[in-house]
Amino acid sequence: MAKTIMVVDDSLSIRQVVGIALKQAGYDVIEAADGSDALTKLTGQKVNLIISDVNMPKMDGISFVRELKTRPAYKFTPVMMLTTESQQEKKAEGQAAGARAWMVKPFKPEALLAAVQKLVLP
Numbered sequence: 001m002a003k004t005i006m007v008v009d010d011s012l013s014i015r016q017v018v019g020i021a022l023k024q025a026g027y028d029v030i031e032a033a034d035g036s037d038a039l040t041k042l043t044g045q046k047v048n049l050i051i052s053d054v055n056m057p058k059m060d061g062i063s064f065v066r067e068l069k070t071r072p073a074y075k076f077t078p079v080m081m082l083t084t085e086s087q088q089e090k091k092a093e094g095q096a097a098g099a100r101a102w103m104v105k106p107f108k109p110e111a112l113l114a115a116v117q118k119l120v121l122p
Contacts, residue, residue, distance in 0.1 A: 002026055002027055002028045003026075003027050003028070003048040003049070003120050003121075004027070004028040004029075004030060004045070004046060004047050004048055005022050005027045005028070005029055005030070005047070005048060005049045005050070005051060005116065005120070006029075006030040006031075006032060006038060006041070006042070006047050006049075006050045006051070007019055007022070007029055007030070007031050007032070007051050007052075008031075008032045008033075008034065008035060008037075008038040008050065008051065008052040008053060008056070008061065008064065009033075009051075009052070009053040009056070009082070010033055010034050010053060010055075010056040010057060011053070012033075014053070014082075014105070015031045015033075017109070018051060018082070018112065019031060021109040021112060021113060022113075022116070025113050025116070027048075027116075027120075030047070033056075034056040034057055034058045034059055034060075034064075035052070035056060035058065035059030035060060035061060035063055035064025035067070036058045036059040036064075037058070038050070038052070038064060038068075039059075039064065039067060039068070042068070042071070042073075042074060044073050047074065047077055048077070048078075048120045048121045049077070049078050049079075049080065049116060049119050049120045049121065050068070050074075050077055050078070050079045050080070051079075051080050051081075051082050051112075051116075052064055052065065052079060052080070052081055052082065052099075053081070053082060053083050054081055054083035054084075054085045054090065054094065055083065055084070055085065061081055061083065061094070062090075062093055062094055062097045062099075063097075065079050065081075065094065065097040065098045065099050066097045066098070068098070069097070069098040076121070077121065078100045078101075078119045078120070078121060079098060079099045079100060079101075080099065080100065080101040080102070080103060080115060080116070080119055081094050081099045081101070081102045081103070082103050082105060082107065082112070083102070083103075083104065083105060084104065084105050085104070086104045100119060101115055101118075101119055103115060
C-alpha cells in the first residue's frame with residue numbers, strides 16, 4: 001500500500017512540482033493551500049509525512065505544526081518544512097514546534113525524495 005504524504009503550500013506551482021515528484025516515486029499525495037486548509041483535510045487518516053511551507057496566509061507553517069502536534073492521531077507524524085526561510089532562528093522555531101527536517105527552496109526533486117525516504121513513517 002502506498003504511503004501518503006500531505007503537501008501544504010500556498011503556491012499551487014510548488015504543490016504541483018512536489019506532488020509530481022512524490023507521485024512518480026509511488027506516494028499518494030494530499031494537497032492543502034495553507035495550515036488551516038491542511039487541518040480540515042486531516043480527518044484521522046494515516047499520513048506518513050507532511051511537507052509544509054512556512055510563510056502562508058491564514059495559518060503559517062509553524063503555527064500549523066504546533067496545532068498538528070496537539071492532535072493525538074498526528075502527534076508522531078514527521079513534518080518537513082520546505083521554505084525560502086533559511087535563518088537559524090526560524091529553523092529553531094520550526095524544530096521547537098515539532099518539525100523534523102528543513103529544506104530551503106529552490107530544491108532539487110532528487111534531494112527532496114532522499115529526505116522524504118529518511119522521514120516517512122513505516
